[in-house]
Amino acid sequence: MKAIAVRPGKSGSVHLRDIPDPNINSIIDGRGVRVKVLKVGVDATDREINDALYGNSPPGDDYLVLGHECFGIVQEIGPNVRNVKVGDYVTATVRRPGGSIYDQIGTYDMTSEETYFERGINLLHGYLTEQFVDGENYIVRVPKGLKHLHVLMEPMSCAAKAIQQAFECQRRMKVWQPRRAFVLGAGQIGLLSTLVLKLKGLEVFTLARGLAPNLKSEIVAGLESNYVSTQQTSLVDLAKRVGKADLIVDATGSSHIAFEAMQALGHNGVLVWTSITGGIRQTEVPSDKINLEWVLGNKLLLGSVNANREHFEAGIRDLALGEVMFPGVLERILTNPVHGLDNYQEMMRLLVEDNSALKVYVNVASE
Ligand code: BGC
Ligand code: ZN
Numbered sequence: 044m045k046a047i048a049v050r051p052g053k054s055g056s057v058h059l060r061d062i063p064d065p066n067i068n069s070i071i072d073g074r075g076v077r078v079k080v081l082k083v084g085v086d087a088t089d090r091e092i093n094d095a096l097y098g099n100s101p102p103g104d105d106y107l108v109l110g111h112e113c114f115g116i117v118q119e120i121g122p123n124v125r126n127v128k129v130g131d132y133v134t135a136t137v138r139r140p141g142g143s144i145y146d147q148i149g150t151y152d153m154t155s156e157e158t159y160f161e162r163g164i165n166l167l168h169g170y171l172t173e174q175f176v177d178g179e180n181y182i183v184r185v186p187k188g189l190k191h192l193h194v195l196m197e198p199m200s201c202a203a204k205a206i207q208q209a210f211e212c213q214r215r216m217k218v219w220q221p222r223r224a225f226v227l228g229a230g231q232i233g234l235l236s237t238l239v240l241k242l243k244g245l246e247v248f249t250l251a252r253g254l255a256p257n258l259k260s261e262i263v264a265g266l267e268s269n270y271v272s273t274q275q276t277s278l279v280d281l282a283k284r285v286g287k288a289d290l291i292v293d294a295t296g297s298s299h300i301a302f303e304a305m306q307a308l309g310h311n312g313v314l315v316w317t318s319i320t321g322g323i324r325q326t327e328v329p330s331d332k333i334n335l336e337w338v339l340g341n342k343l344l345l346g347s348v349n350a351n352r353e354h355f356e357a358g359i360r361d362l363a364l365g366e367v368m369f370p371g372v373l374e375r376i377l378t379n380p381v382h383g384l385d386n387y388q389e390m391m392r393l394l395v396e397d398n399s400a401l402k403v404y405v406n407v408a409s410e
Contacts, residue, residue, distance in 0.1 A: 049092055051092065092107070093391060099166050109163050111162055111163035116131070132185040139167060173407065222246060223248070224288055225250060227291065228300075248271050251273065254275070262373075287308055301316050316347070381393065
């Protein structure tokens, strides 16, 4: 069957290749699920793997099948599968357990090991192919009524985890009642974080470069939140105008902004970093000032990566609620479909060159 793959370590190596069909019997406990891939989303991670910034082939192979944001339909189940049936729409988690205690209790997103196993990213093949087989623990059902949001499940799981972790940490405050949140960046993670925070009842300010009106500003407004163009109002100015934030989510992909954000966080607040910055950029920050305010304000910096099954399920519930509260808004994120695996070059071109492409995804097959 066809697959879109790269040769890890070799820049610009994205190509189409033929790989063996998966077999449900490769999962020996009878809990295997075979999924026909319908759509796969791609993001900066896929671009950076093709730029050879990171990513590794599975042992024994010299290629890595890309794709970690999948949406598909169950075609076959093993005799011991209980949670999904043939014909269900599903997505799948990305990371697979290593050997740490966190891995063993299903929280592989929190592995304490340096090596992590991620489908389509590190040491495991991804979903940009025609079908895949995995254990049912990693397959998450998507309600029929959310079918039109298909590839948003995985990015949503990352946003759901980041914010859930922030709230979890803030139990240190006993009575934490966050009112104001800043979301930095209005890419998929920024917009989905805006939704999660709005559903939690916060007043959300989502910052991005572009002048309003534009698609991102319209989506933010559709989520009854406030879009701020940093061409008009800087983060620091915003904090002066509306007050510092109780919670900030950085999803800009810029380490400079991630550090700058520290100056816009209020006392007892939490700043969550979610950007994967593969480069080697360096930046200057007023470190004495930040250090002082950080200590005097009991502030917290939290890094968040990946997501486990629980976060996928929470994210799916929030998408469902979001659809009811803000009908028709979320599907506007899904801007750039690419037709078929054969068009892998167009997929990469959109990722690399087209700044207006908010979300690129491949229509792999129809049902
Ligand atoms: C993926 C995460 C993954 C992270 C680090 C992101 O693009 O969405 O699932 O953990 O990259 O590899
Ligand atoms: Zn991703």
